[in-house]
Amino acid sequence: xxxxxxxxxxxxxxxxxxxxxxxxxxxxxxxxxxxxxxxxxxxxxxxxxxxxxxxxxxxxxxxxxxxxxxxxxxxxxxxxxxxxxxxxxxxxxxxxxxxxxxxxxxxxxxxxxxxxxxxxxxxxxxxxxxxxxxxxxxxxxxxxxxxxxxxxxxxxxxxxxxxxxxxxxxxxxxxxxxxxxxxxxxxxxxxxxxxxxxxxxxxxxxxxxxxxxxxxxxxxxxxxxxxxxxxxxxxxxxxxxxxxxxxxxxxxx
Amino acid sequence: xxxxxxxxxxxxxxxxxxxxxxxxxxxxxxxxxxxxxxxxxxxxxxxxxxxxxxxxxxxxxxxxxxxxxxxxxxxxxxxxxxxxxxxxxxxxxxxxxxxxxxxxxxxxxxxxxxxxxxxxxxxxxxxxxxxxxxxxxxxxxxxxxxxxxxxxxxxxxxxxxxxxxxxxxxxxxxxxxxxxxxxxxxxxxxxxxxxxxxxxxxxxxxxxxxxxxxxxxxxxxxxxxxxxxxxxxxxxxxxxxxxxxxxxxxxxxxxxxxxxxxxxxxxxxxxxxxxxxxxxxxxxxxxxxxxxxxxxxxxxxxxxxxxxxxxxxxxxxxxxxxx
Numbered sequence: 001x002x003x004x005x006x007x008x009x010x011x012x013x014x015x016x017x018x019x020x021x022x023x024x025x026x027x028x029x030x031x032x033x034x035x036x037x038x039x040x041x042x043x044x045x046x047x048x049x050x051x052x053x054x055x056x057x058x059x060x061x062x063x064x065x066x067x068x069x070x071x072x073x074x075x076x077x078x079x080x081x082x083x084x085x086x087x088x089x090x091x092x093x094x095x096x097x098x099x100x101x102x103x104x105x106x107x108x109x110x111x112x113x114x115x116x117x118x119x120x121x122x123x124x125x126x127x128x129x130x131x132x133x134x135x136x137x138x139x140x141x142x143x144x145x146x147x148x149x150x151x152x153x154x155x156x157x158x159x160x161x162x163x164x165x166x167x168x169x170x171x172x173x174x175x176x177x178x179x180x181x182x183x184x185x186x187x188x189x190x191x192x193x194x195x196x197x198x199x200x201x202x203x204x205x206x207x208x209x210x211x212x213x214x215x216x217x218x219x220x221x222x223x224x225x226x227x228x229x230x231x232x233x234x235x236x237x238x239x240x241x242x243x244x245x246x247x248x249x250x251x252x253x
Numbered sequence: 254x255x256x257x258x259x260x261x262x263x264x265x266x267x268x269x270x271x272x273x274x275x276x277x278x279x280x281x282x283x284x285x286x287x288x289x290x291x292x293x294x295x296x297x298x299x300x301x302x303x304x305x306x307x308x309x310x311x312x313x314x315x316x317x318x319x320x321x322x323x324x325x326x327x328x329x330x331x332x333x334x335x336x337x338x339x340x341x342x343x344x345x346x347x348x349x350x351x352x353x354x355x356x357x358x359x360x361x362x363x364x365x366x367x368x369x370x371x372x373x374x375x376x377x378x379x380x381x382x383x384x385x386x387x388x389x390x391x392x393x394x395x396x397x398x399x400x401x402x403x404x405x406x407x408x409x410x411x412x413x414x415x416x417x418x419x420x421x422x423x424x425x426x427x428x429x430x431x432x433x434x435x436x437x438x439x440x441x442x443x444x445x446x447x448x449x450x451x452x453x454x455x456x457x458x459x460x461x462x463x464x465x466x467x468x469x470x471x472x473x474x475x476x477x478x479x480x481x482x483x484x485x486x487x488x489x490x491x492x493x494x495x496x497x498x499x500x501x502x503x504x505x506x507x508x509x510x511x512x513x514x515x516x517x518x519x520x521x522x523x524x525x526x527x528x529x530x531x532x533x534x535x536x537x538x539x540x541x542x543x544x545x546x547x548x549x550x551x552x553x554x555x556x557x558x559x560x561x562x563x564x565x566x567x568x569x570x571x572x573x574x575x576x
Binding site for chain 1: 305306307327328330331333335337339340341342343344345346350353354355357358359360
């Protein structure tokens, strides 16, 4: 019972802070606009979507990828707040509380996940202007993938953050992880067209399965079966949660 | 009577071989206000953090409220409150929100939660600013908020790490006042680390002097001062009549240059008598030994190293000059 109210407290704190720092949400939503409407518009005449989605507007094609990008970046960079908590010493207050380290970790994960969910609502809204037609089930399926991706990536960000002393250092390390994950995910291109060595790397990237799953759910042009996307992403998220709980147990205040 | 805290040969060696705490053994009783006095870097905070389960000891054992600090860390955490040296509230939240989160994390029952928060905020005179962001608080207000927060889950032991460090004299008096009220009203053991003599004297039943991770002396402030000698009268006298000073309460007579130094028991009481008998007095100065003298006595160093601070030096002078 205490663990539950503790979890609620930790989540509540993240939520209140998120609503007070509105610049966070504005900066998170600016980049996808650039991708969709500048990058997308510039390339749409040069890039032809083939296969199941043949003839599809390129901007529509990359829309699930851009959605995943927002979730990926917001979630991974959320790990910086554990570095800040340590810097402002709030971490001491939390770590001395009679809560399981897993609870403390999950509170943070839920907080980061909430940020990602709120931002993805706005991105999905932009989709209407691109001609995405939503159904209740396609939205629900998309959200399953968004949540799994967010949980996995917030966890990874927190694992990195739990070992870092400075926000600047955290930013450097996470950039090294975030950009390859984004570019390898097939967010901007079709995986079918790639040379084998690159295909291999793409298949190693968990974001690939989120992009593919959401593309399947919203546009009906997934490369893998939805169940496979779901299973692999679930596996990744679960592994990250376990690793994250462990890293919080060993974390220094 | 069972002790509240029992420490057995506790050690913490950091990477690189730095012995922050080097074999401390100690027992602290129920309801006691116990001071850990020492300069910065003496190992006070490390010791406190080990007792609060934030740092794992390298060796040795300790029990807080009967719970082992490593094996039963969870139970220790439930039964203690701590006010850290550096502010540890979230400055993007209001004072009230910080209190509420703390209460939820410690499982304070919902039906008493609001009542307890407002009672404690009233205790530290923060109820009017409760709904302002902590960001807009002064250092003293923040410390008061965190003191109230540390009491929210009714701990049986309260750790205060340098509770008045960096506060102006007014805020310091405030915080001391609250701590003294707490001692009166609650069945609470308090462990205070400090490098302010005045703070240790004013608040603590017993004081351990810590230097280089070891306890070099431990007793009541009064007894500690007695050990370095009683109060000293410094007199300049034209025609001293030393023969008249053979009295029970005069422990030592020394002459240095023009001055006569008398070590006197309860000097305030006997001052009149001494002045009347000793001869023609030109000047008199009464010097009360401070814990600084005690520290000097045991370590051969002054305790005054540490962050320079306004008002600190003058307080030392005031303490020296006596009442």
